[in-house]
Amino acid sequence: xxxxNRFTRRLLRVLGVFVLLFILLAIYLVWVSDIKPPEIKDKSxxxxxxxxxDSDFYTINNNWLRKSNSGxxxxxxxxxxxxxxxxxxxxxxxxLQSQEDYFAEQLDKMVPSSFYQHFLKxxxxxxxxxxxxxxxxxxxxxxxxxxxxxxxxxxxIGSHYSRLLNYHAAHDIGHAxxxxxxxxxxxxxxxxxxxxxxxxxxxxxxxxYVNDDFAKNKIVFFCNPSQGHKFMSVTWGGFIGVxxxxxxxxxxVTINADKSExxxxxxxxxxxxAREILQYAENIDQALAIAKKRKMFxxxxxxxGSAEDRKAxxxxxxxxxxxxxxxxxxxxxxxxQFLSDALKNSDANKxxxxxxxxxxxxxxxxxLLQENGKNTVTKTIAILRNHEGLNNTDIGLGNExxxxxxxxxxxxxxxxxxxxxxxxxSPWELGEYVCYDLKKIFALNGLHADKEIYDRAENxxxxxxxxxxxxxxxxxxxxxxxxxxDGKDVNVDSVVAMNPSYYHAYVLAGDYCYKxxxxxxxxxxxxxxxxKVVATEPEAEHIKKQIESCKKKTVK
Numbered sequence: 001x002x003x004x005n006r007f008t009r010r011l012l013r014v015l016g017v018f019v020l021l022f023i024l025l026a027i028y029l030v031w032v033s034d035i036k037p038p039e040i041k042d043k044s045x046x047x048x049x050x051x052x053x054d055s056d057f058y059t060i061n062n063n064w065l066r067k068s069n070s071g072x073x074x075x076x077x078x079x080x081x082x083x084x085x086x087x088x089x090x091x092x093x094x095x096l097q098s099q100e101d102y103f104a105e106q107l108d109k110m111v112p113s114s115f116y117q118h119f120l121k122x123x124x125x126x127x128x129x130x131x132x133x134x135x136x137x138x139x140x141x142x143x144x145x146x147x148x149x150x151x152x153x154x155x156x157i158g159s160h161y162s163r164l165l166n167y168h169a170a171h172d173i174g175h176a177x178x179x180x181x182x183x184x185x186x187x188x189x190x191x192x193x194x195x196x197x198x199x200x201x202x203x204x205x206x207x208x209y210v211n212d213d214f215a216k217n218k219i220v221f222f223c224n225p226s227q228g229h230k231f232m233s234v235t236w237g238g239f240i241g242v243x244x245x246x247x248x249x250x251x252x253v254t255i256n257a258d259k260s261e262x263x264x265x266x267x268x269x270x271x272x273x274a275r276e277i278l279q280y281a282e283n284i285d286q287a288l289a290i291a292k293k294r295k296m297f298x299x300x301x302x303x304x305g306s307a308e309d310r311k312a313x314x315x316x317x318x319x320x321x322x323x324x325x326x327x328x329x330x331x332x333x334x335x336x337q338f339l340s341d342a343l344k345n346s347d348a349n350k351x352x353x354x355x356x357x358x359x360x361x362x363x364x365x366x367x368l369l370q371e372n373g374k375n376t377v378t379k380t381i382a383i384l385r386n387h388e389g390l391n392n393t394d395i396g397l398g399n400e401x402x403x404x405x406x407x408x409x410x411x412x413x414x415x416x417x418x419x420x421x422x423x424x425x426s427p428w429e430l431g432e433y434v435c436y437d438l439k440k441i442f443a444l445n446g447l448h449a450d451k452e453i454y455d456r457a458e459n460x461x462x463x464x465x466x467x468x469x470x471x472x473x474x475x476x477x478x479x480x481x482x483x484x485x486d487g488k489d490v491n492v493d494s495v496v497a498m499n500p501s502y503y504h505a506y507v508l509a510g511d512y513c514y515k516x517x518x519x520x521x522x523x524x525x526x527x528x529x530x531x532k533v534v535a536t537e538p539e540a541e542h543i544k545k546q547i548e549s550c551k552k553k554t555v556k
Contacts (some may be wrong), residue, residue: 085145095237241271250307396502
C-alpha cells in the first residue's frame with residue numbers, strides 16, 4: 001500500500017511538471033504571437049475621411065481609388081508612412097476586408113478543424129516571432145495605418161496589426177514550409193539588338209494561386225512616398241509589398257521563388273525587400289546594396305531591370321548567400337531555378353532542376369524568344385499568353401510546364417526607358433493588357449473626376465483564344481475540378497473529355513475512382529496520365545505508386 005502511494009505521488013509530480021510546462025509553453029506562444037503595433041507620434045491622419053463620388057470612386061485629398069472599366073482597381077496614395085497606410089486602408093476598406101475573407105475561406109478548406117486552426121495561429125506566431133525586428137519602421141508604420149481599416153471578425157486570429165503583418169510573410173511561409181508550387185513564375189527581358197528600336201522590354205507572369213476569388217480584385221497601385229521614388233506595382237487589398245513593379249527612374253523588380261530549406265523563424269519577407277528596392281534604388285548597384293543588407297528566410301530570384309544601366313540582371317538570394325546572374329547578352333530569362341555560378345550547382349538547385357517544371361519552361365521560353373525575332377510589347381505578351389509545350393505541342397491547358405498556366409494573379413510588361421507598363425485583365429493573361437504611362441499618372445495632382453487614366457491607344461487587345469471551343473471546354477473543366485475539390489460527385493469521364501491532353505485531368509479522375517474503390521477504372525486513368533507530359537517528378541512518382549496500388553487491389 002505504501003509503495004502504491006509513493007508511486008502515485010511520483011506520478012502526480014511528473015504529471016504536474018508536464019502540465020506546468022504545457023501552461024508555460026501556451027503562455028509563451030500567446031506572448032510571442034501578440035505583436036505590438038509601432039508607436040505613432042502624429043495620428044492626425046486617422047481623422048481623414050474618404051469622399052465617395054461614385055459607386056467605385058473615392059478620394060481623400062489628392063489620394064484616390066477607382067475601378068476602371070477594364071475591371072482593374074486603380075489607387076494613388078501619397079505622404080508619410082503612417083499617413084499613407086491610413087489613407088490606403090480607408091480608400092480600399094472593402095477590398096482589404098474581402099481579401100481577408102478569401103484568405104479565411106481558403107484556410108477553412110485547407111484546415112477545417114478549429115483546433116488545428118488555433119494551433120496553426122500560435123505556430124505562425126512563434127515562427128514569425130522575429131518578424132517585426134526584420135521590417136523597417138517605415139513599413140511597420142504603413143502596415144499599421146492600413147490595419148486600422150481591417151475587419152473585427154478575425155480578431156480570434158490576432159489583432160488587426162499582427163494579422164496584416166503576418167500576411168506579408170504568407171508567401172514566404174507557404175514557400176518555405178511546404179515548398180508548394182504556388183509561385184511557378186516566369187519572367188524575361190530583351191534590349192539592344194534583341195528589341196525593336198533597341199528599347200528594353202520586360203515581361204512576367206505572376207503565377208501565384210490561392211483561389212479564384214483571391215485574384216478578383218487586383219489593384220494597380222501608384223505610390224508617391226514622402227521619401228524615395230514614386231513607383232507603381234500590382235497588388236491586392238492590405239498588401240504593401242511588391243511582387244511586380246516599376247519606379248519613376250525606370251527600375252523594375254519582379255520576384256521568382258526558388259527551392260528553399262525549412263527555416264526555424266522568419267526574417268524580412270521577400271515582397272518587402274522588393275518594395276524597398278523599388279522605392280529606394282534607381283540602378284542595379286543600388287538595388288544590390290539594398291538586397292545585401294536584408295536577411296531573408298527563403299530563397300528568391302529578383303529580376304532587376306534598369307533604364308539607367310540599359311540592361312537587366314538577376315539577384316539570387318538565399319538565407320545565407322547572395323549571388324548575381326548577369327547574362328552578358330541582350331536578353332535575360334528567369335523561371336524558378338538558380339543560374340549564377342555561385343548557386344546553380346547547389347544541392348537545393350539540383351533537386352529543383354530534377355523535380356520541378358522550371359527547366360522545361362525555361363527551354364520553352366528559350367524556344368519562343370528564338371522564334372520571336374526583334375521583340376516588341378505585343379510579342380512579349382504573346383509569349384506570356386502561350387499555352388503550348390515544346391515545339392508547339394499540346395500538353396494540356398493548365399500544365400505547369402507552359403508559360404500560361406491559367407493560374408496567374410497577374411501578368412505585366414514594362415518599358416522602363418519609356419516609363420510605360422501594361423497590366424493584364426481577366427481572364428488570366430488572355431484579357432486586354434491595359435497601358436499606363438507613369439509620367440502622366442504622377443502628373444495628375446489628384447483625380448477630381450472619375451475618368452479612365454490608362455492610355456487607350458497603347459492597349460493590347462484580348463487574345464482571340466478566349467472565343468474558341470477549347471477555351472470554353474477548359475472553363476467547364478475548371479468548374480468540374482472545383483466540384484471535385486468540394487467533394488461532390490462528378491462524371492470523371494467529362495473531366496478528361498474537357499482537357500484530354502492534360503495529365504492532371506486523368507490523375508484527378510483516377511484519384512476520384514480510387515476513393516470510390518473502382519480500382520480497374522482508376523488504373524486506366526493513371527496509366528493514361530503517364531502517356532501525357534507530367535509537369536513534375538513527384539507527381540509522376542505519385543501516379544506510379546497509385547498504379548501499383550491499383551494492381552494489387554485488383555488482384556485481391
